[in-house]
Amino acid sequence: MTLSWKSGGVLLGVVFFLAVLLVKPIGVSTQFVIFDGILWNAVDSAVVTQTAEGVTSSNAYLAKSDGKYAKAVANPLNYSFVFVIAMMLGAAVSVWARGGLDRAERTMPALWRANFGDGAGKRYLAAFIGGFVVLYGARLAGGCTSGHMMSGMMQTSISGYIFALGAFAAAIPTAMMLYKEG
Template sequence: MKLEARYRPYLFGALSGLLLTASAGIAGQFFGTSTTFPRAASLFVQMFGVDLSQIEFYAVREGTFTAAVFPNWQLLFVLGIGVGAFLSARLSGSFATEKLPPMWVERFGSKTSTRVWFSLAGGVLAMIGARMAGGCPSGHGVSGVSQLGVSSLIAVAMFFIGGIVTARLLYGRSTQTEKGGEV
């Protein structure tokens, strides 16, 4: 059975909702990914013998941000997102490698190192923002909004506004849009 492209968002949205409901009902866990990264960072730092117990951030919620809880469902969820995306792209035939996106090259040039530094800086800023917001876009956007959480509705609005502002600052008005292409 081949599903028309216009129906796919509805089907996969409904399936995501059912999966979230099952996860919350069976395991008592809502979707989210951002807490995995401070946990992984604390594991990495602890491997070098650094004692994090004196840092307030790692004492919050009885140490839930430390590596002591690894491995856990959230780590598997994060890994599953990457593996699932890869498998989906391979199975659908849409997998492609691309050194740098054309829109990036047009605006910033073809140096891969520039893209790496922008990506690292953006990732750090995004993670700081996610921790300040008390969760990531998947946590707030899927789990929080499904519970009609006011803080999640505000966070999702801010994520969108931040993304739009950042895209405008980095790219200005896209020439691909003006040429009739997709952004």
């Protein structure tokens, strides 16, 4: 069952509100960095280190803002990381409860198939490259659709409007060029 835009919009708004009411605004893309840090630190334990002043890192990005990210890497059981894991679990339960995902959709979405055919390799490559550009962009911007666009604009934060302007300025022409069928 898909929600109508009215009930879906109100529910999504309530979730964003509850997050600010009870803890802090929702954001996701930082957790890609934290997960990278966890993997990297597992291979090379010198990446994140404990000093007298607190947790820091040999990587300038993990060490910035007084080692905020380094600290999260050292302790993955923190609010933001657990939030993202729970988000995935919630989605999995929701999909299961509505009868699961169509078999054809598991490989690629219908819109992609209508425009670019059945080749899975092509779709996977596009998704991989898209993922690279999305996360590089999100980290450069300091947030993503959740943190900047939704949480940011909800708080009337100027950075949120700037981000949304950039995102749609690129996304709309790109989609209009790519998806001419279906």
